[in-house]
Amino acid sequence: MQRMESIKSLIHHQQIKLKHLSARIFNEKSLVLSQTTPYEVIAEFDQTKIRYYAAQQRLYKEPLVFVAPLAINMDIYDLYPYRSLIQYFQAQGFDVYLIDWGRLTYQDRHLNFLSFIRKALPEYIQVIRTHSQSDKISLHGWSMAGIFVLLYSALNQPNHVKNLIVLGSPIDSYASGRIGKLYQFVHKSIASNKKLQTRLYSGLPKRLIHTPGILNALGFKILDPKGWIDGHIQLLKNLENKKLVQEHATLGHFLNNMIDYPAGINQDMLFNVWLQNPLKHGAIRLQDQVIELKNIQSSLLIGAGRSDQLVTADAVKPLTQLTSSSDVTFTLIPGGHLGLMSSQASSEEFWPMFKHWLAQRSTQIQG
Numbered sequence: 001m002q003r004m005e006s007i008k009s010l011i012h013h014q015q016i017k018l019k020h021l022s023a024r025i026f027n028e029k030s031l032v033l034s035q036t037t038p039y040e041v042i043a044e045f046d047q048t049k050i051r052y053y054a055a056q057q058r059l060y061k062e063p064l065v066f067v068a069p070l071a072i073n074m075d076i077y078d079l080y081p082y083r084s085l086i087q088y089f090q091a092q093g094f095d096v097y098l099i100d101w102g103r104l105t106y107q108d109r110h111l112n113f114l115s116f117i118r119k120a121l122p123e124y125i126q127v128i129r130t131h132s133q134s135d136k137i138s139l140h141g142w143s144m145a146g147i148f149v150l151l152y153s154a155l156n157q158p159n160h161v162k163n164l165i166v167l168g169s170p171i172d173s174y175a176s177g178r179i180g181k182l183y184q185f186v187h188k189s190i191a192s193n194k195k196l197q198t199r200l201y202s203g204l205p206k207r208l209i210h211t212p213g214i215l216n217a218l219g220f221k222i223l224d225p226k227g228w229i230d231g232h233i234q235l236l237k238n239l240e241n242k243k244l245v246q247e248h249a250t251l252g253h254f255l256n257n258m259i260d261y262p263a264g265i266n267q268d269m270l271f272n273v274w275l276q277n278p279l280k281h282g283a284i285r286l287q288d289q290v291i292e293l294k295n296i297q298s299s300l301l302i303g304a305g306r307s308d309q310l311v312t313a314d315a316v317k318p319l320t321q322l323t324s325s326s327d328v329t330f331t332l333i334p335g336g337h338l339g340l341m342s343s344q345a346s347s348e349e350f351w352p353m354f355k356h357w358l359a360q361r362s363t364q365i366q367g
Contacts, residue, residue, distance in 0.1 A: 017239035024235070024245055031249035034075035037087055039098075043127045047102025050124055052095070052131065053086050059093025060362040062162055063132040065125070066098045069144040071216040071261050074100050075254040079342050080247065085351070092355050094138075094362075097128050104260045109210040112264030113272075114286050117152040125152075129160060136162035138358055139298075142341055143168050143311070144269060150319075151284070154295040163361050164296065165354070166319065167303040168311045168337055172280040173273060176315035187275045201271050206263035209270075216258035220338075228255075282322040296323040299361045301354065302330045305340035329357060 023031055039051040051074075066077055066086075077098055078084045086096050099121075104111070129135060139161045141149035146169025153159045170176055174184040190197050211219075221228045235248045261269075268286065278284045283292045302320060304313035313332060320330050331353065334345035 020239045020242060020245045024249055028249050028253060031246045032253045033080045033246050033250045034253065035078045036081050037078045037084060037090075042097075042131050043124070045120070045124070047104065048120070048124070049100045049102060050127060051098040051100055053090055053098070055090050055093050055095045057093055058095055059365055060095075060359065061134050061365055062136050062138050062362050063095040063097055063128060063134060064089050064138045064140060064358065065128055066096065067121070067139065067141045067145045067149050068099060068101060069142060069148075070101060070104065070265055071144075071213070071258050073254060073257050073259065074098065075250070075257075076338070076341055079250060079254070083342070083344060083347050085341065085347075088347070088351050089355065092359070094358070095132055097132070099124055101259075104262055106210055106212075106260065108260070109206040109263040111262040112286070113148075113151065113268040114289065115264065116148055117155055117291075118289070121148065121152045122156055125160060136160055136363075138163035138165065138362065140165040141167070141169065143337065144265075145169075147269075147273060147279075150293060150296070151286075151291050153298060154293050155289070155291045157295065159298075161298045163301070163358060164298040164325075165301045165303075165358075166316075167333070168305055168308060168316065168340055169319075170273060170279070170311045170315045171317075171319045171322070172315050173275075173277045174280070174315075175318075176312045177309055179310065180312070180315060183274045183277070187277070190275070201276070204263075204267065208263075209266045210263035211261045211266060213258040213260050216261060217256055220255055220258065279322075280318060293319070293322045294324050297325055299327040300325045300329070301357055302328065303333045303340065303350070304330075305335050305337055306332045307335060308337045308340060310337040327361070 037053060039053045041049045042052045043050045068074060068077070078086045081087075086098065089096050125137065128137060137160055139149045139153070141147070146166040149164060150166055150169070153161050153164055174180045190200060231248060231251070235245065238244045272284065272286070273279060279293070282294060283290060300323060302316060304311070304316035306313070317330060320328050331350070333340040333350045335341075335343040340346055340350070
């Protein structure tokens with residue numbers, strides 16, 4: 001009798017595993033948990049939307065504005081109902097805005113850094129200031145978006161940024177581990193050939209360097225093949241755990257649905273920021289514009305992932321010395337380039353620290 005019960009239990013567990021595996025392979029969307037938090041779209045500009053997530057009970061005057069990097073979808077900011085960066089700050093009394101760039105395509109290949117920092121962000125931030133009835137904002141940028149918010153703040157005066165948060169953004173790109181050494185080697189090789197240097201750094205044909213979303217998704221996985229493989233191994237070992245299967249599907253949905261990088265952005269990010277490494281010295285030239293980080297005076301929170309192999313802590317930390325801010329905080333965050341934004345360890349360790357830092361530097365609304 002006991003043997004029969006054991007066999008039935010084993011069969012039941014195998015059926016659950018097969019059910020979860022089938023759903024994971026053939027019906028991923030039914031498992032995805034991301035982007036469930038309600039929001040209001042307060043403005044649209046072409047494909048760009050400004051999302052507004054109202055605080056549960058507004059305690060602070062300055063809203064928290066998330067500027068998303070390009071290529072990614074918005075899942076990362078609202079990944080799980082029980083671990084959502086947006087919901088966390090809503091619950092802490094901050095109105096939250098998210099600048100969602102939309103699904104850029106080959107038609108947007110002409111867009112470059114200046115398109116975002118000199119044209120788009122000033123207009124969008126004005127909309128947010130009007131909607132929030134706050135002259136000042138707190139501005140957050142992760143990865144490439146960290147470069148966006150830095151250069152926006154340095155270029156535009158007044159920039160209306162009271163608190164600036166920059167996470168996982170390359171400042172001294174050559175210091176970023178093996179990939180940094182590769183960029184340094186490539187730049188030296190290019191610099192020895194003036195004709196090639198002029199051709200690459202002055203602008204390649206946009207049709208050659210525009211990258212579709214599928215290539216960006218592949219590139220993200222190639223940068224961390226061990227993490228990608230380990231995730232699949234953990235899935236197969238824990239197929240009976242529906243929550244884990246849902247989390248794997250949710251993260252897979254994020255990674256598999258990357259968006260195009262416009263060619264102009266690739267030109268600026270790869271050939272200017274990564275290869276030439278100008279930000280190490282506190283300034284960058286973009287076409288006719290020289291932008292100096294010393295123009296930034298906001299309170300500044302700088303973060304780097306402890307295990308980030310794409311943008312290491314050594315690549316991020318020089319920013320602490322390059323602005324005119326008298327209030328600079330540097331911290332290490334659990335996780336790699338993606339995990340520093342979304343991991344459970346980050347939510348438990350970094351999010352409370354971030355909230356405390358931001359609350360101390362925000363204006364409390366008197367009840």
